[in-house]
Amino acid sequence: MGDYVLEHAAEFMAPPAKELNESVAVVGAGPAGLSAAFYLRKEGYSVTVFDQMPEAGGMLTYGIPPYRLPREVLRKQIRAFDEMGIQFKTGVAIGRAARRSEICGRSSSTSSWRPGRGGSRACRSRNRSCSARP
């Protein structure tokens, strides 16, 4: 099933029919961040995913051994998201290399989203007035 979806990525992970005039920053390119990015992009948001590691995927890339999850499968999935229009900025540690306020300042974003301990956490803030807390 997963292989079929990846082989038909353009059909299952197509860019949205309608673009919204809002952007969202997602912190963390693990499964939680990638899922959020996918559904937000599907709705038409312009989405940028930030991750401190050099490659997207989170634990799937850095924790699960390739004999359990071949890297090429994962990379195909990330490429499909990329072609959907999701932007990836890797090697950026939010709170260290960049602060949340910088993300908000750089985009027309009204929201940033990051997976939190024990679940997902959404932080909504009014246009360009995000707090400086990472």
Ligand SMILES: Cc1cc2nc3c(=O)[nH]c(=O)nc-3n(C[C@H](O)[C@H](O)[C@H](O)COP(=O)(O)OP(=O)(O)OC[C@H]3O[C@@H](n4cnc5c(N)ncnc54)[C@H](O)[C@@H]3O)c2cc1C
């Ligand atoms: C050995 C192993 C085997 C597993 N096997 C399975 C399995 O078979 N099936 C299964 O369903 N699950 C499995 N899991 C669990 C699965 O990997 C996790 O549930 C899943 O990765 C959690 O996703 P996540 O997005 O919440 O977190 P993560 O995958 O940890 O992703 C979080 C991402 O956020 C980034 N990040 C964090 N803080 C910042 C910051 N300040 N700035 C920028 N980036 C940041 C990190 O670099 C990371 O890439 C396994 C886990 C391990 C370790």
